[in-house]
Amino acid sequence: MRREQHIRRLVDYARQGNTRTFIIGAASAIVTGTLVQYVSTYELVVLGIGFLGVIPLSIRxxxxxSIRASFNDNPTYQRLVRLPFWLTLCGLAMLYALFGSYDSGSPGPSFFLLFAVLCLVMFGLQRAFDRVILKLEPDYITDRELHRELK
Structure with a gap:
């Protein structure tokens, strides 16, 4: 019963969160649109990726x-459920650093190779996170399970 209640709360937020994410994305597009006159074409792509993709994802x-933290009072669990948020922000910072190094023309590996490595590392960290937190809380609902429930 407890697991079904957790799934229901997360699914309810995810369904209402889609509308909020769309509203935040639209507001971000307006902000990005107002910044067009102040940045070059290449930097606009960076702003678009940051504002339209990662910021609403970070809020979500x-x-x-926060919802998952209410499921268990263990202090370690409380810290670990915030980790995906911090991983998202670190991924954004690394993406900006990658674009900055590419824009500055510094020699090194290919941009696409570094981008692929960044994506693989973030994917691997998410998988490792799921394994660790499932040991602490067997009723933890992973993002994969949440997406399955939304369909």
Whole structure:
């Protein structure tokens, strides 16, 4: 019964969160549109990726972490459920650093190779996170299970 209640709360937020994420994305597009006159074409792509993709995702991860934190009072669990939010922000910072190094023309590996490595590392960290937190809380609902329930 407990697991079904957790799934129901997360699914309810995810369904209402889609509308909020769309509204935040639209507001981000307006902000990005107002910044067009101040940045070059290449930097506009960076702003678009940051504002339209990662920021709404970060807000969603924070809220899902808050809901998941209410499921268990263990201090370690409380810290771990916030980890996807911090991983998202670190991924954004690394993406900006990658674009910055590419824009500065510094020699090194290919941009696409580094981008692929960044994506693989973030995917691997998410999988490792799921394994660790499932040991602490067997009733933890992973993002994969949540997406399955939304369909």
């Amino acid at each position: 991860e924070w809220k899902l972490g």
